[in-house]
Amino acid sequence: MMEQGKAKRHEVKMLNRKLLEISGVVNLESFDSEEFLLETECGFLTITGQNLHIKNLILEQGLVAIEGMVHSLSYLDGHTQDKTKGFLGKLFK
Template sequence: MEQRVKHRLTLTERKHLMLEGVRQVGSFDEKEITLDTSLGFLSLKGEGLHITQLNLDEGVLTVEGFIAIMEFSESKTAKGRGKGLLNRILK
């Protein structure tokens, strides 16, 4: 039986984000963070973005900075992008 993974997103004043259900961080810099979550791919865009906490065993991520855009898409897209990023890093 498949265990359901909790997915929770808490955004405070567009400056502090706490996310549960993170499976993998695809890429990150001060303007964009890409994530694979239990409910699909999530792209965060903004200014001065910093990952202040990451625990993949528990699926918890905390981000600080100005969050302008949060965009969800299907998991299939996230896996494709994550592999592309990994391939670029390993080449």
């Protein structure tokens, strides 16, 4: 019963662009040495870089650690698409 009221929590910690520790991970969608796609409590997160690899993965706890040279972190925000659909929906009513 406590888990139903549990607040969503998502954290990203980076050390020297070489180590990422991420909490609040729901699923590891795909990965290779240049790109990771994670589903988090706050949306999909894309990580790009070089020589990326998983250091630690505990999906039951929502934890992922990634090593390698990190170039970018980017959230794929579905809310932007919803607003666009809403605007187009109003326009074509």
